[in-house]
Amino acid sequence: MQIVAVGLNHKSAPVAIREQIAFAPERQEEALRQLVAAPEILEGLLLSTCNRVELYACSHDGTAAASRLKSFLAEFHGLSEDTLTAHLYEFRAEQAIRHLFRVAASLDSMVIGEPQILGQLKEAFSVAEGCGSVGLILTRLLHKTFSVAKRVRSETAIACQAVSISYSAVELARKIFGSLQDRSVMIIGAGEMCELAARHLVNHQTAGLLVANRTFERALQLAKQFGGRAVPFSDFPDYLPQADIVLASTAATGYLLTRSQVEKVIRRRKNRPMFFIDIAVPRNIEPAVNQVDNAYLYDIDDLQNVIDANVKERRKAADKAETIIDQEIGRFQRWLSDLELTPTIRDLQQQLEGVRLRELDKTFAQLQSLGPEERQAIEACTGAIIKKILHRPIAVLKERRHDMTGEQYLDAVRILFGLDGETEDEDQG
Amino acid sequence: MSNLLFKITLLCYLAAASGYLIHIASGRCAAEKVGRWLMRGGFVLHCATLALRFFEAGHTPVANLHESLSFFAWCITGIFLLFDLRYGLAVLGAFLSPLALLLMVVGNAVPRQVAQLNPMLDSWWFPIHVSLAFLGNAVFAVAFIAGVMYLLQERMLKSKRLSALFFRLPSLDTLDTLNYRCLTWGFPLMTMGIISGAAWAHAAWGSYWRWDPKETWALISWFVYAALLHGRLAIGWRGRRAALLAIIGFLCLLFTFLGVNLLLSGLHSYESLSGR
Numbered sequence: 222m223q224i225v226a227v228g229l230n231h232k233s234a235p236v237a238i239r240e241q242i243a244f245a246p247e248r249q250e251e252a253l254r255q256l257v258a259a260p261e262i263l264e265g266l267l268l269s270t271c272n273r274v275e276l277y278a279c280s281h282d283g284t285a286a287a288s289r290l291k292s293f294l295a296e297f298h299g300l301s302e303d304t305l306t307a308h309l310y311e312f313r314a315e316q317a318i319r320h321l322f323r324v325a326a327s328l329d330s331m332v333i334g335e336p337q338i339l340g341q342l343k344e345a346f347s348v349a350e351g352c353g354s355v356g357l358i359l360t361r362l363l364h365k366t367f368s369v370a371k372r373v374r375s376e377t378a379i380a381c382q383a384v385s386i387s388y389s390a391v392e393l394a395r396k397i398f399g400s401l402q403d404r405s406v407m408i409i410g411a412g413e414m415c416e417l418a419a420r421h422l423v424n425h426q427t428a429g430l431l432v433a434n435r436t437f438e439r440a441l442q443l444a445k446q447f448g449g450r451a452v453p454f455s456d457f458p459d460y461l462p463q464a465d466i467v468l469a470s471t472a473a474t475g476y477l478l479t480r481s482q483v484e485k486v487i488r489r490r491k492n493r494p495m496f497f498i499d500i501a502v503p504r505n506i507e508p509a510v511n512q513v514d515n516a517y518l519y520d521i522d523d524l525q526n527v528i529d530a531n532v533k534e535r536r537k538a539a540d541k542a543e544t545i546i547d548q549e550i551g552r553f554q555r556w557l558s559d560l561e562l563t564p565t566i567r568d569l570q571q572q573l574e575g576v577r578l579r580e581l582d583k584t585f586a587q588l589q590s591l592g593p594e595e596r597q598a599i600e601a602c603t604g605a606i607i608k609k610i611l612h613r614p615i616a617v618l619k620e621r622r623h624d625m626t627g628e629q630y631l632d633a634v635r636i637l638f639g640l641d642g643e644t645e646d647e648d649q650g
Numbered sequence: 651m652s653n654l655l656f657k658i659t660l661l662c663y664l665a666a667a668s669g670y671l672i673h674i675a676s677g678r679c680a681a682e683k684v685g686r687w688l689m690r691g692g693f694v695l696h697c698a699t700l701a702l703r704f705f706e707a708g709h710t711p712v713a714n715l716h717e718s719l720s721f722f723a724w725c726i727t728g729i730f731l732l733f734d735l736r737y738g739l740a741v742l743g744a745f746l747s748p749l750a751l752l753l754m755v756v757g758n759a760v761p762r763q764v765a766q767l768n769p770m771l772d773s774w775w776f777p778i779h780v781s782l783a784f785l786g787n788a789v790f791a792v793a794f795i796a797g798v799m800y801l802l803q804e805r806m807l808k809s810k811r812l813s814a815l816f817f818r819l820p821s822l823d824t825l826d827t828l829n830y831r832c833l834t835w836g837f838p839l840m841t842m843g844i845i846s847g848a849a850w851a852h853a854a855w856g857s858y859w860r861w862d863p864k865e866t867w868a869l870i871s872w873f874v875y876a877a878l879l880h881g882r883l884a885i886g887w888r889g890r891r892a893a894l895l896a897i898i899g900f901l902c903l904l905f906t907f908l909g910v911n912l913l914l915s916g917l918h919s920y921e922s923l924s925g926r
Contacts, residue, residue, distance in 0.1 A: 378677060378817075396807065396816065399823035491886030494822065511808060515889050523810045530812055 222561050223283040223628070224362065226317040227290040227309055228268070228275030231331050234308035242298045242305070244269040249345075252297055253354040259293070261285040264359040268324075268345040270338065272331055277321060279358045283313045314628070318362065318553055322546045325370040327379065333535045334379040339370050358560070362553065369549045376545060379538040387418040389527045390498050390519070391425060394466055397496050397517060405429035406449075407464035409457060410471035411439045414500050416446075418468055423447050431464060433457035435471070461486045468498045469505035480509040483516050500524070558622040558631075565631050566615055568640040573607045652702040653762065656720065659699055660754045662692030663727070667747040674744040674818050682740050689747060693731055696724045706764055710777040712784070713765040715911065719757030721780070722907070723750040725788035733792060739828065741820060745795040775850030782846055783868075786839035787903050790875070793832035794900035797893035800825040804890055822889065829892050833879050840875065844868055863914040867906035874899040 229239065244252055249267055256265040256276070264279040276294065280286035291309060295302040312320045323329045327338050346363045349355045355363070373379060391401070398404050406422050408415045411434040423430060430449025433456075434440035440451035452460050458478075461467065469477060478497070487495060497518040499506040504520055511518040519527075581603060585596065614634060621627040635641055669685025672678060700721065703711035711717040730746045733739060767776070799819055806816045819825075847865075848858040859865060878895040881887035887895075 393807070396803070396821050397823065399821040399827075492888045492891075493886075494889060514891070517807050519810065526810065527812055534814065 222358065222557060223280055223286070223314050224317040224321075224358070224557075225278045225280055225283050225286045225290065226275060226312040226320050227278075227287055227294070228273060229308045229310065230273035230275075230329065233310055238305070238308050239271070239274065241300060242274050242294055243271070244274065244297075246348075249348050250352045253349055253352050255297070256290075256293055257354045259289050261289045264356045265354045266345060266349045266359055266363070268342060270341045273324070273329075275324070277317070277359065277362075279356070279362075287311050287313065315550060315554060318550050319546060321362070321366050322369045322549060323543075325366045326373040326542050326546065327370075328373075328539050328542055328546075333532070333539055339367070342370075343367065358557065361556065365549065365553050369546060372549070373542040373545055377538040377541045379535055379542055385528070386414075386500065386521070386524050387421040389524050389531065390418055390468075391421050393517075393519060393524075393527070394422070394496050395425075397494055398465060401425035401427050401466075403428045404465040405431065405463055406466045406468065407431040407433065407457070407460060408443070409433045409454075409467065409469040409477060409505065410501065411436075411443045412470050415468060415470045416443060418470075418498070418500070419443070419447055422466065422468075427466075429463070431457075431460055433460075458482060458486075462489045464495070465493070466496045466498070467506075468500070470499075470501045471505055473501070473505055474503055476505065476507045478506045478510065480507050480513060483510045483513050487513055487515055498524070555622075558627050561628075561631055562618060562622050565634060565640065566618065569611065569614070569634060569638055572638055572640055573611060577603050577607055652699050652706055655695060655699040655702060656754075656758070656762075659692050659695040660751070660758055662688055662695055663723075663747060663751045663754055666692055666743070667751045670740075670743040670747050674741065674815065677814065677818060682743070685743055685747070686734070686740060689727065689743065690731060693724070693727045696720075696727065700724060703764075707767075709767045709772060710780060712776075712780040713767050714762075715760045716757050716762040717765075718780075718784075718907070719753045719760070722784050722787060723753040723757065725784045726750045726753070726791050729785070729788040729792055733828075737828070737831075739820060739824070741799070741818060742792065742795055745798065746792065749791060749795070771850075771854050773850065773853055775846060775853055779843060779846040779850050782839055783843035786836050786843050787907065789832050789836035789839060790896070790900050790903055793829055793836060793896040796825045796828040796832065797896040797900075800829070800893035801890065801897075804893075826888055826892065829896055830882060832896070833875065833882065837875050837879055840872060844872060864906060864910045867902065867910055871899055871902035871906055874902055 229242070231239070244267060249269065253265055253267055256262055256267070256278070261280050261282055262278045263281070266277040268275045268277070274294075276290045278286050278290055291306065291311075292302055294300075294309070295305050320329070325339055325342050327334050327336065330338055342363075346355070349359070394401055394404075401422065402425070405428050406419065408419055408430065411432060419430065430444065430447050432440045432444040432447075432449055432451045433454050434443070434451075435454050437451065437453065440454070443449075444451040461478075461482075467478075471477065483495070483497075487493075492515050494515040494517065497506050497510055497516065499518065499520045502521060506518055506520075508518065508520070510516055581600065584599070585591065591599075618627075618630055618634065621630050666685045666688035669681045669688060673682035673685060700711055703717065703720075707713065707717075712721045726746060727750050730742060730750075733742065800822060803816065803819045803822055803825065806812055807822070847868075851860065852858045874895060878887070878892060878899065881895070882892060
């Protein structure tokens with residue numbers, strides 16, 4: 222039994238290709254039904270996001286299943302297989318499991334550690350469950366995958382550091398203020414960046430939002446959107462003492478806020494700390510503000526540096542995650558090989574027992590003169606022969622089931638002894 | 651017997667400190683858990699050590715340098731475990747457990763014969779005075795550590811160089827709140843320690859205050875903390891300044907505790923305590 226994965230992602234294919242073979246949500250069930258209708262495919266799963274399209278399948282014949290998956294992708298979207306093949310990757314057995322684990326743990330993502338992919342994978346699994354395209358093995362694999370992703374998340378720092386401007390601003394604010402609950406935020410400027418950052422901050426249940434903008438209507442609009450209050454642009458310094466976090470992003474040239482202003486504000490606030498985030502270029506807040514006690518100023522470059530450092534940390538965490546994945550692959554493969562070993566041994570025994578009984582019948586039919594004791598002796602003798610012959614193959618199968626060659630031995634046994642029913646006819650004839 | 655227990659306690663603290671340090675260096679949560687349980691185990695052993703020592707000596711075991719160091723380490727560990735339980739600030743352990751360990755190591759190195767307490771001084775005031783004084787010191791040790799952590803964290807925020815440590819240290823606000831909490835606990839303890847000391851002095855020597863170096867330095871430390879408390883409540887001092895004062899205050903306390911005994915002589919020296 223083999224797990225096979227075929228697909229493409231943001232690294233292997235340009236967006237022009239990705240958008241062509243993305244599966245619309247309403248067509249996914251149809252695709253899955255078609256997929257598992259193919260004889261090579263026992264179970265199938267389809268993951269389609271804006272950065273990747275991947276098909277996972279479980280099959281007895283890895284090679285046939287892989288080429289079926291490829292042709293399916295091309296046919297379903299009406300593309301020629303040749304253009305597609307260049308962008309496709311293919312993984313089998315251990316490699317396929319590793320790939321799935323890495324995808325779920327967000328190690329294969331554009332932004333390492335981003336959390337959405339796990340949700341998308343869960344969604345894909347529930348679609349597959351809904352139309353019955355996953356069975357015992359993929360179900361087990363996916364459950365394992367979710368637990369691996371969870372383990373990676375909790376045991377490594379892969380997702381704990383911000384890698385976007387607004388997230389890193391929130392993170393810094395939390396290192397200054399602890400909880401952001403009951404902290405108030407002032408936004409100077411009402412551009413897109415401000416809106417985005419404001420949304421992140423408000424998500425942390427900040428207490429109040431003040432919006433100052435040159436066009437007052439826009440300030441009103443933004444304030445309404447977040448349940449805040451608009452203040453006249455010219456008066457914003459008067460409101461500064463109320464604000465714990467100040468976010469500036471206006472097109473002003475020259476500083477809107479100077480060091481001496483901030484010193485006064487901090488004094489009026491009885492030294493309660495303030496966090497200034499200046500994402501405007503040219504800058505809106507005088508850099509020397511950072512030297513004021515209890516005032517912290519980060520401009521866009523500072524935030525970018527924080528992000529770069531975080532990305533580096535995430536890479537380090539990713540190494541740790543790979544180790545976890547290695548361990549878990551081993552565990553899943555043991556389960557998978559045990560799953561196949563038992564029926565193979567049973568088939569093997571039944572097969573030989575069948576041969577023995579048939580041959581005994583023939584022999585006994587010819588040798589009518591045999592007494593019951595002799596018959597019994599012959600039965601016992603043939604039984605012992607079968608047992609002795611099988612002893613070594615079964616021992617080897619059990620021995621090798623946990624390493625790489627185990628599957629080859631299993632396949633070999635099935636072919637050599639005709640366990641999948643091909644030699645039956647010859648035997649009869 | 652109490653010596654053996656003391657050594658086991660020391661080893662326990664050593665292991666606990668390693669656990670906490672591994673946690674802060676690598677971010678492994680398991681190391682912190684192990685550290686916490688070792689610290690708790692060490693504390694229980696330490697209680698037993700002190701109890702045994704109490705029966706061996708026949709008086710509160712704070713009559714020589716070895717005993718005082720051990721008692722101080724015990725107070726620090728106890729206060730830390732309490733704070734950890736109450737406020738869940740395990741990161742403190744990475745700084746406080748080495749401090750307790752250091753005290754224990756020094757305590758292990760100095761002579762440890764049981765001292766005979768001067769009969770004139772042997773009264774109920776003795777345990778009351780030393781317990782209050784050392785508990786106050788231990789709370790201020792937490793404030794000191796919080797101050798050090800605050801300065802580290804603030805420096806990283808201001809310089810914008812955020813190391814892995816940055817993500818493991820608590821927020822500035824948490825540390826500043828801790829500074830204040832320690833002050834509200836430590837200051838009354840310290841004040842009562844000084845008052846009970848004066849009462850004890852009155853009972854033993856007939857005068858409340860004799861300007862002996864220890865008394866003088868205790869008073870200096872008291873003024874530092876009084877200034878900090880006043881600054882916090884009335885003027886709105888906080889953050890860096892409060893952290894710095896907590897550090898200065900603790901250094902004064904350390905000098906009061908160790909420096910005075912080792913460098914200056916006076917009524918509080920262990921020699922005069924044991925009546926030699």
